[in-house]
Every structure is written in C-alpha cells, then in structure tokens.
Amino acid sequence: MSMLKIALLQIAPGLTLEENLQKGLSACRQARQMGADIALFPEMWSNGYRIYGRPVPEWTAEAIPADGPFVSAFGSLAQELGMAIGVTLLERCPSGPRNTLVLFDRFGRRVLTYAKVHTCDFDVERNLTPGDDFYVADLDTAAGTVKVGAMICFDREFPESARILMLQGAELILTPNACPMEINRLAQLRGRAYENMLAIATCNYPAGVPDCNGGSTVFDGVAYLPELEGSRDTCILQAPETEGVYLAALDLEQLRAYRASEVHGNAYRRPDRYALLTSPAVRPPFLRPDRRG
Numbered sequence: 071m072s073m074l075k076i077a078l079l080q081i082a083p084g085l086t087l088e089e090n091l092q093k094g095l096s097a098c099r100q101a102r103q104m105g106a107d108i109a110l111f112p113e114m115w116s117n118g119y120r121i122y123g124r125p126v127p128e129w130t131a132e133a134i135p136a137d138g139p140f141v142s143a144f145g146s147l148a149q150e151l152g153m154a155i156g157v158t159l160l161e162r163c164p165s166g167p168r169n170t171l172v173l174f175d176r177f178g179r180r181v182l183t184y185a186k187v188h189t190c191d192f193d194v195e196r197n198l199t200p201g202d203d204f205y206v207a208d209l210d211t212a213a214g215t216v217k218v219g220a221m222i223c224f225d226r227e228f229p230e231s232a233r234i235l236m237l238q239g240a241e242l243i244l245t246p247n248a249c250p251m252e253i254n255r256l257a258q259l260r261g262r263a264y265e266n267m268l269a270i271a272t273c274n275y276p277a278g279v280p281d282c283n284g285g286s287t288v289f290d291g292v293a294y295l296p297e298l299e300g301s302r303d304t305c306i307l308q309a310p311e312t313e314g315v316y317l318a319a320l321d322l323e324q325l326r327a328y329r330a331s332e333v334h335g336n337a338y339r340r341p342d343r344y345a346l347l348t349s350p351a352v353r354p355p356f357l358r359p360d361r362r363g
Contacts, residue, residue, distance in 0.1 A: 072322040074213040074242070077101035077109040078273040078286040080309050080316055083118025087132070090115055091140055094157065095147055100315050102151040107176070107211040109155050109315075110273045112282075113223050113248035114169055116140055116159035122280065126197050133162035136183060141172050149178025154211055156220070158246045161185065166199040171220045171246055175210045182207040186222040187231065191360055195224075200362070204231065206238040213322060217241045223248055226258050226272075229265070230347070236266035236335055241325060245272040251285035256308075263289035263304055267328060267335040269320050277311035284311035288318035292328045 079097045083090050094115060101109040113119050117132045134140050136159065144157040154175050161170035169186035185201030206219040219235035221243055226232075235243055243262075249255070251274050263270045269290045275282035288307040295302060307318035329335060352361065 072213050074211060074216060074320040074322050075105050075107045076242075076271045076288055076318045076320060077104060077106035078271065078288070078307070078309060078316045078318070079109055079111050080274060080276050080284055080286045080314055081112075082276055082279050082313050083115065083120070085118075085120075087116060087134065087140060090118060091143060095143065097315055098144070098147055098151065098153070098155055101317070102153045104315065104317050106153055106317060107213050108209075108244075108271075109153060110244050110271055111156060111158045111246060112273050112275045113246040114158050114160050115246075118279070119248040119275070121160075121194050126194065129160075130167050130197060133160045133167035136161050136170060136172055144172075145174045145178045145180060147178075148174040148176060152176045152212065154209055156244050156246070158222075163199055166197070168199050168201065169195070169222055170201075171222060171244065173207065173209065173218065173220070173244070176212065177210065179210075181209055182218065182220060184220040184222070186225060188224045188228055190224050191362055192358070196360060196362075204234050204238070206235055206240045216322065218244060220244045220246075222246050226255070226262065229262065232262035232266050232268070232270070236268055240266075240268055241322070241329070242269045242271065242320070245270055247272050247274040247286075248279075248282060249274070250281060250283045251287070252283075256285070256287065259287060260289050260304060263291035264293055265334055267291050267325075267332055269325060271318070271320075274309075276313040278313070284309055284313075286316060288320065290320055290325060292321075292324055294328075294332065295324075 173182040219240035309316040
C-alpha cells in the first residue's frame with residue numbers, strides 16, 4: 071500500500087516576514103517529525119494574507135521575489151528533511167504582485183510555480199496580477215512520484231480549474247486558502263475531487279486569523295469501493311478551527327485503481343459539445359463593472 075502523507079500547516083501568521091519565515095520553518099520540521107511527505111501552507115504565507123484594511127501601496131510593498139531568501143530557505147529545508155514543501159507568498163513581479171505557490175520536492179528542487187489565476191477582482195485582489203496558466207508537475211516523494219497541480223482559494227469556485235489540471239494528469243491538487251471554510255465551499259472541494267477522480271488538499275488559516283476558521287481538508291476523490299454497497303465519504307481529513315499541523319494519509323494505489331476503472335474524469339467527456347466554455351463573451355446577469363478585460 072502506497073500512502074502519501076500530507077501535512078496541512080494550519081498556522082497563524084506573525085506581523086513580519088522574518089516571523090513567518092521562522093514559524094514556517096518550525097511547522098515544516100514538526101510536519102516531518104509526524105511523518106509527512108508533503109507540507110502545505112495557507113494562502114500567501116509570506117505576509118499572512120494581510121491585504122485587507124490596509125493601504126494598497128503598503129501591502130504591495132511586501133511582495134518578495136520567488137527566488138529570494140525567504141522562498142529559498144524552504145527549498146533548503148525540503149532537501150534537509152527529505153520532504154516536499156509547498157510555500158506561498160506575495161510574489162514581486164514586473165507586472166505587479168502575484169499570489170503564488172512554489173513547490174519544492176524532497177531534494178529541494180523547485181518543480182512547480184503557480185500564481186492564482188482567478189484573483190478576487192471584486193475586492194483588493196484586483197491589485198494583483200493573475201497567473202497565466204495551470205500546471206502539473208511530477209513530484210518525487212518518499213511514497214513515489216505523484217502528479218501534482220495547484221489552485222489557490224477562489225480558483226476552487228471555477229470547475230475549469232480542477233478540470234484542466236485533471237486533463238493534464240494531476241492526481242493531487244494542492245490548494246492554499248484564506249477564507250471561511252463553510253458548507254458550500256467544502257461542497258465545491260468535494261465536488262471537484264469527485265468529478266475529476268483526484269485528491270484535493272486544502273490548507274486554511276485557523277480561527278483567530280481575520281475571515282478564517284480553520285477546517286483544512288483532504289478529499290481523496292474515491293467515492294466507490296468494490297467492497298462497499300453504496301458510496302463512501304471522500305473526506306479523509308477535516309481539521310478543527312484551532313491552530314496546528316494536521317496529517318492525512320492518501321492511499322495512492324487505491325486512487326490510481328479507481329481512476330483506471332470509474333466513469334468520471336475524462337472517461338466519457340464530450341469536449342466537441344463544449345465549445346461555448348471557451349467563449350470570452352459575458353452576458354447578463356453576469357456583467358460586472360470591475361471585471362478585467
């Protein structure tokens with residue numbers, strides 16, 4: 071049995087980059103002591119997603135380079151611990167800051183850099199530069215190579231995000247988050263995992279962090295097993311509201327067998343019928359004045 075152990079670092083940020091660096095490094099060490107193969111941070115860990123209620127120039131000035139010392143420290147730690155790390159940051163870019171995840175494998179190699187595509191343009195995230203695509207990488211872990219993609223928070227609300235990652239071969243989607251995990255958002259994650267036959271690991275900030283309530287989750291996407299009469303609960307971890315490092319064990323062999331035999335994912339799609347999905351046209355009632363072109 072090939073079990074991939076995923077640690078969700080549901081921890082509260084400090085007020086400075088250095089505080090978040092040190093607390094993040096410590097949480098990763100704790101995750102490895104618990105046996106984790108992958109550690110995942112909440113959204114925009116470098117500044118704790120502190121972009122609300124502050125002047126825009128103040129928080130955009132906190133953007134850091136994706137190849138700078140903060141991010142590189144987690145690459146070095148990944149190599150030291152032999153554990154993959156998905157660290158998040160407000161990334162400095164020539165076009166404006168991005169909301170970014172950098173994933174290191176257990177040898178400290180940078181295998182994936184993803185910037186949030188669906189920025190929350192109805193609010194202060196309109197000051198961010200959206201990412202340009204979705205990507206899947208082969209992640210070398212102690213449990214074997216896993217095909218991993220990423221989406222960030224609001225990306226979850228668009229079925230196309232998980233769908234395109236599935237079409238690229240993703241078995242696991244890492245989803246940093248910074249918002250309340252209530253019944254409807256949890257249903258979205260459950261649905262994305264179910265319809266694409268893949269696992270989704272979501273790491274949120276704990277209660278006490280503004281507009282967050284913990285509840286980090288892992289859905290394994292396996293709805294049916296031969297030995298069960300009906301369906302099963304695909305949620306293999308839901309953390310409480312409190313701060314902590316929470317570990318889930320994902321059965322990769324079970325997931326792969328399920329993907330090879332069940333009816334969802336790309337098994338019976340009819341993409342020739344979906345042309346309208348790629349149309350850029352927006353019509354009432356969905357017209358919004360703050361929508362980007």
